[in-house]
Amino acid sequence: MTNNQHPTTTRQPLAVNRPPSHRILVTGGAGFIGSNIAGALLRLDNVELVRVLDNLATGHLKNLKEFEANPKFEFVEGDIRDFSTCQKACDGIDLITHQAALGSVPRSINDPVTTNSVNIDGTVNVFFAAKEAGINKVVYACSSSTYGDSPYLPKREDVTGKPLSPYAVTKLVNELYADVFSRFYNINFIGLRYFNIFGPKQDPNGAYAAVIPLFIKAILEESPPTINGDGLTSRDFTYVDNAVQANIKALFTKKVAALNQVYNIATNERTTLLELFDYLKILTGSQMDPIHGPERLGDVKHSLADISKAMNYLEYVPEVKIKEGLRRTFEWYKSAIYKDFFRQEKSKEEVPL
Numbered sequence: 001m002t003n004n005q006h007p008t009t010t011r012q013p014l015a016v017n018r019p020p021s022h023r024i025l026v027t028g029g030a031g032f033i034g035s036n037i038a039g040a041l042l043r044l045d046n047v048e049l050v051r052v053l054d055n056l057a058t059g060h061l062k063n064l065k066e067f068e069a070n071p072k073f074e075f076v077e078g079d080i081r082d083f084s085t086c087q088k089a090c091d092g093i094d095l096i097t098h099q100a101a102l103g104s105v106p107r108s109i110n111d112p113v114t115t116n117s118v119n120i121d122g123t124v125n126v127f128f129a130a131k132e133a134g135i136n137k138v139v140y141a142c143s144s145s146t147y148g149d150s151p152y153l154p155k156r157e158d159v160t161g162k163p164l165s166p167y168a169v170t171k172l173v174n175e176l177y178a179d180v181f182s183r184f185y186n187i188n189f190i191g192l193r194y195f196n197i198f199g200p201k202q203d204p205n206g207a208y209a210a211v212i213p214l215f216i217k218a219i220l221e222e223s224p225p226t227i228n229g230d231g232l233t234s235r236d237f238t239y240v241d242n243a244v245q246a247n248i249k250a251l252f253t254k255k256v257a258a259l260n261q262v263y264n265i266a267t268n269e270r271t272t273l274l275e276l277f278d279y280l281k282i283l284t285g286s287q288m289d290p291i292h293g294p295e296r297l298g299d300v301k302h303s304l305a306d307i308s309k310a311m312n313y314l315e316y317v318p319e320v321k322i323k324e325g326l327r328r329t330f331e332w333y334k335s336a337i338y339k340d341f342f343r344q345e346k347s348k349e350e351v352p353l
């Protein structure tokens with residue numbers, strides 16, 4: 001057909017104004033951060049499928065309950081250590097946010113073998129299955145633990161130290177794999193170095209629970225929490241909506257310069273454990289004082305992020321600051337959902353330290 005020969009059939013309206021529809025895989029989507037990401041993605045018009053891959057090692061089906069009736073949602077129960085499971089999960093997908101991992105520094109000291117196989121072998125499986133499926137972009141969870149023994153504050157992406165735990169080693173290795181894969185294969189990666197994320201759906205149970213759910217649980221149960229060390233350990237505590245926003249911006253960014261980079265995802269506010277507990281006391285009216293225990297092995301003493309790189313390249317803005325984040329988190333734990341979380345008193349992974 002030449003240029004001046006037009007078919008006589010009625011023209012379909014061009015879908016130029018419709019945003020492209022995405023089919024997104026969230027590994028670890030039954031976990032704390034992953035389920036918050038999945039929920040936010042399901043609310044977007046330009047997303048037609050959110051598929052969660054999770055083996056429920058530390059995640060929970062109750063985190064996914066609110067999505068069950070959503071036709072855009074799929075759940076695949078499976079282990080990222082199995083390559084064919086990753087291949088199946090990647091089928092028909094065009095973007096991945098990879099959150100599945102075994103978190104916790106103490107867990108990795110107690111059982112480095114399992115942490116290594118999930119966090120390194122599992123991640124290589126996800127990355128390579130993505131490449132095999134022709135997926136163009138993988139956003140993945142990295143960690144502030146990668147800064148290790150570097151004494152510099154605030155932490156800048158290009159100045160890291162020696163990792164201080166097996167967990168930190170695995171997260172560093174993930175970054176190295178992403179870098180190498182991006183050079184050999186036609187696939188782009190964006191790594192998000194999370195700094196102490198907290199918020200709704202974070203598991204308050206088990207030996208490896210994080211400090212904010214533990215403090216809130218202690219206040220609600222009126223039983224004093226234990227602070228490891230003098231309480232002057234400081235962190236850049238980051239409300240989960242900020243991490244979700246970073247994932248969404250990374251998934252959809254069109255900036256070439258933003259690709260194949262790692263970014264600090266934090267708020268650039270430093271809070272000690274004692275200050276954190278004080279904020280919670282003011283918020284809840286609790287009069288309780290914490291007990292002090294020994295300093296924890298493998299922990300970094302201070303952490304604070306320079307977030308200018310994520311702000312510049314991803315247009316990331318930490319909208320929820322720590323006090324507002326704590327308020328929202330406490331409200332959530334107090335709610336009916338929170339009570340449901342507490343019924344499961346015995347975690348499947350109660351491992352003595």
Ligand SMILES: NC(=O)c1ccc[n+]([C@@H]2O[C@H](COP(=O)([O-])OP(=O)(O)OC[C@H]3O[C@@H](n4cnc5c(N)ncnc54)[C@H](O)[C@@H]3O)[C@@H](O)[C@H]2O)c1
Nearest residue numbers: 028030031032033055057058059079080100101141196197
């Ligand atoms: N929470 C934080 O402060 C923080 C800080 C830095 C990095 N991260 C990283 O963010 C990611 C999410 O962490 P989170 O806090 O939501 O933890 P989480 O434990 O709540 O979520 C991890 C999810 O991965 C799943 N998973 C574990 N092993 C798996 C396997 N073999 N196959 C499939 N699924 C598996 C778990 O069941 C869980 O649902 C992790 O990669 C973690 O290392 C978290």
